[in-house]
Amino acid sequence: MSGSLTHLNERGEAHIVDIGDKSVTRRRAVAQARISGAEATIAAILAGDMKKGDALAAARIAGIMAAKKTAELIPLCHPIPLTKVSVDIAGDGAASIKILASAETNGQTGVEMEALVAASTAALTLYDMAKALDRGMVVSDIRLLEKSGGKSGDYVHQP
Template sequence: MAGGLTHLNERGEAHIVDIGDKESTRRRAVAQARINAGAETISAILGGALKKGDALAVARVAGIMAAKKTADLIPLCHTIPLTKVSVDIMGDGAAAIRIEATAETTGQTGVEMEALVAASTAALTLYDMAKALDRAMTITDICVLEKSGGKSGNFSRP
């Protein structure tokens, strides 16, 4: 089903894709999420001044844990033996934080969903830890920045 929706069978029903005949290759994906908030909130998160504790450390661990649970959260994802997951959190101007998550494996399917789940979960964790300061925070720009490996080749967001 080249170019089609691979998670639908010939009757249009959802199914998990058979990857049994695919070659194992080195796979890597980088995804991001962004939190927009007031400058005081961003400063408190980045400066470790939240009453709930070190939000950055908790968000990193939450993102890593979430990447490992992607197949439990996204119904048609394969369970993937991840070889690396990292979550980097940085200020992005006075009123934003950018989260960048990287997932890697050597396997038969890509790790874009694992990177996206890691970035999203880290952002949700930061929201949870800082919501007492700013309930108007928004989480935006969740997307794949780049991916490599596999039959479809490399992708890099312009």
């Protein structure tokens, strides 16, 4: 791990990072989350057979909305003018669903948190939509897969 903890000042107190002198660059991040459960539950979600409605559409919208509200949810995040957010949801075997969320901006700070919040919120929305069928579902594997732009350069998760 490189660098210092930028959200702490010289006295060890939390603060929002000053990004005023950073260059505006094209920034992109991709994050994932996974929800696992009984095969019948996962099949019902993917088939659109939920009493609450289209779980996949609700999860996509929830993820996009969450990305836009990241600075309200994560205390030291800057509000970022997002240029694009996408949430892709697909089956990943018979008993799990993988969510991939991407966020983009032209700005002075990265969009990793926006992508992570989008992916995790989409997974939680799927849980909410299907919990009547399976309260034992597990949300897991929330992670940054890649990021580009900014002074720290590119990052790609190595499994």
